Amino acid sequence: MSEIAKGQPGARVLLMGNEAIARGFLEGGVQFCAAYPGNPSSEILENIAAVAPDLGIWAEWSVNEKVALEGAAAASFAGVRSMAAMKQNGVNVALDFITNLALSGVKAGLVLVTCDDPGAISSTNEEDARFVARVADLPLLEPAFPEEALSMAKYALELSETLGSLCVLRSVSRLSHSREAVTLGTLPETKRIPEFDVSSLWKTFPVAPNHQRMHRNMDRAEAWFEESAFNWYEGPDRAELLIITCGNGYVYSREAVELLGLGKRVGVVKLGTTWPLPRQWLARQLDRCDRILFVEEVDPFVEEGVKAFYAQNCSELGIKKFHGRVDRTLPKDGEMKPDLVMLALKRLLNPDLPPRDREYADRAKAVVDAMAPPRALGFCPGCPHRASFWSIKNALKLDARDGFVSGDIGCYTLSLFPTGFSQSKLTHCMGSGLGVAGGFMKLRSQGFDQPVISVVGDSTFFHAGIPPLVDAIHHGAEYLLIILDNGATAMTGFQPHPGLEKGAMGPGARALDLESVCRSLGASVAVQDPYDLDGTREAIYRLLNEEQGVRVLILRRACALVQRKQGGFPYTVQVDPQKCMGDDCGCNRYCTRVFRCPGLYFDRTTSKSIVDEIICVGCGVCADICPQGAISREVMNHAE
């Protein structure tokens, strides 16, 4: 049962930021929730979906973030509160709708949650999605800790409804995933009945008056933000240094100030409403001090906003010195950390801080390095993608025409690295692999003659792969499209997608058939089990040489982790040390050094490969790799 459903109103429950946001929306009366999986946002929809059937509300994993927001907007137009959650890339996907929705306005409260990934820990880019508030003239709220995330989510729905405007709530990884005790509020007793007023019009034009209306909305929001309890000041009346911060920058700043003992010298201006900026309130804080340090995640968004209004009013405000990411007091990119804030404070205020013992620091580092050696990213043992890219690698080599893979987003993105035999040469955003592959093939008439394989996952294909496939078929861009169908949106947590008969709220969704979709568009379709290495390699090799029309090859095999949950794998795998050739000419550690499944390791003392029984899952694929046939797989007796 979801954490957010446990406990009565008034109870204190340990919740992570995303759970608190989910709970806040429920308390705010949300009835339509849509999202696409993406770290660090996924738990929001997951938790709402867990309770949605009981509450009689709608929760879905949409095919992509644009559709998610469009669906949520419909609910809003029908008078029912709604939300759409996504990571920063999802904002990019939904941006066209966002900028138009900003002009048309909304009816019931609608909140867009963006969970950004500073440092790109699990993303292809590092991006500050708060820009969307400036671009589309939308109010923006940034919680600093889970308890505030709950109250802001609730407030955001009300603000949106009062203004008739989409509102943005922004979180980052550390807020979304850290936990604190949160007090639960009450869930609404009644639900609204959705109904669309057919006398209403939801459109963007005439644009100019609507644009003006948005600006007036922002003025109204600013007036409320001037009084908001989400903004406050901590510290001396007059400070030597002012930290202006928001989001989890607030907790890092407090930690840094406390650790350095600077509580009497440094004031912290904590902003929760970061667009539009409450300028009068800020002007009063600026009065406390002439030196300002900005601490925020990813871009100098608040920094530049404050500087802009300061420049407008500098004759009244006096001379100030600003520090932050722009002057590189803090790094211009990468995730914010308490250490970085402490270093900045050291540089600016030079507090009495005894240095760390150098010798101790070196010894500690040596110990840690030995315990945690650098490790390459890798596919799980038994991952069908390892087998798929093995076959792709071999087929492309046999084809010998400098063919290559245009990659995409999912676990299989790792095919950029040795775990996937470094097959993918291009990776950008969801579905881009197909568009890029198509572009290459369109250069054929000008002499481009290399085969191109576009590789995409099942979920990514539904998300963004259909339009470029249509384009390729229409333009005769005849690539080989390989769809890796592992039956889940695996990388983000096995969420369902349109290829499955279940949705966020359980069974009952309709599964689309990948083969039929591709065939009806005009591609030829073949299906293989990637665990069958020979069969898959031959199929790819044959299709590379066919070169008539767009060919689709579906490599279908459930994700290894899903297989594990469903009862595991059939085999025990062993290496016969008599047959293993190890380092010698004729093998040279083919299974461990080249195939690289973590279930196998090379024992340097005996110069033989061994199966690591803890890591090996028993998929049996490596038995087909060994040139000496030294690896055997035997069907396990499950009774053992």
Next chain:
Amino acid sequence: MSALKTLLKEVIEPGLCVACGACVSLCPYLVFRDGKVVCTDLCECEQGRCYEVCPKVQTKKLDTRVPPLGHFQSVYRTRATVDPWKQTGQYGGTVSALIYCAMQEGIISRAVLTTKNGVGGPHGVVAMTREEVSACGGSRYVGCGSLSVFNREAQRSVAPTGLVALPCQAMALSKMRASTLTHEEHSSSISLIVGLFCTWALDYRPFVRFLKREGVGPEIRKYDIPPPPANVLQIAESDSIREFPLDRIRPMAMEGCGLCPDMTAEQADISIGALEGDVGWNTVIVRTELGRELLERASGRGVVEVAEMPSSSLSHLEEASVAKRVRGSARQRERLNRD
């Protein structure tokens, strides 16, 4: 640098591989597919059998004291006198007749030959019966990697094996026997090498694309390059014969062939080719004791007819052989100087 990397750098990447197949089937890193030797992954062994056996790796300067036809005992003209060899041979049918005779005499228990057609073009095959030998009769003019099949079989079981080898393949087999890296049992299977005369061989993949464009194939009954002044390649399908000027065909010859100095398979036990001016006969160069003994036994069994080699044909053969040697060594020097 590993042996495989060196092989790639010196032979495969510059396009000099002649698809003999000697480096294939020893390990998973080198594979023969559709007429081409392909490296699928990199091996890090400092010393490797692949590099040791490759005939395109220059190990010593060409010995200019070697006679134009290589070292040999005698030269004859011969032809098979019994079926099926009379029917299945390209010219005199001597190659197939001698291979089968070697089997009957117990000199070999199996032979590695080349198929006529098949998926991926002509390729190596093991023959142990009369039918299997006769199915392989006739000339192919493409690189077919048949030594890969020898490697595979020799690792499965040690047994006296006969091989029909192009000059590059005979050289590779020689290197295999000489290498300290090759396992003893492996090269001990090499019992008889029947060499073929060769000027060049075609690169299979471009050739097959050419045939497709010309509407030829896929099943070919016979290839032939008739003697000058014809200057054509004849391809016989089931019911027709197509002819292509050699000027259109030669550009598809493997580049590595241009560096080869050996026309008559100087490393073989016995080397066999066409006889100038008479399509019913073969030229046979007997080099080793084994070669001599085999020819004697075949003649004794009444399977082949052995006759004197006309001296004008012999001197023309020597001229052609010298010409290839000069061309080949010049190109080889050119390539070494370029590096």
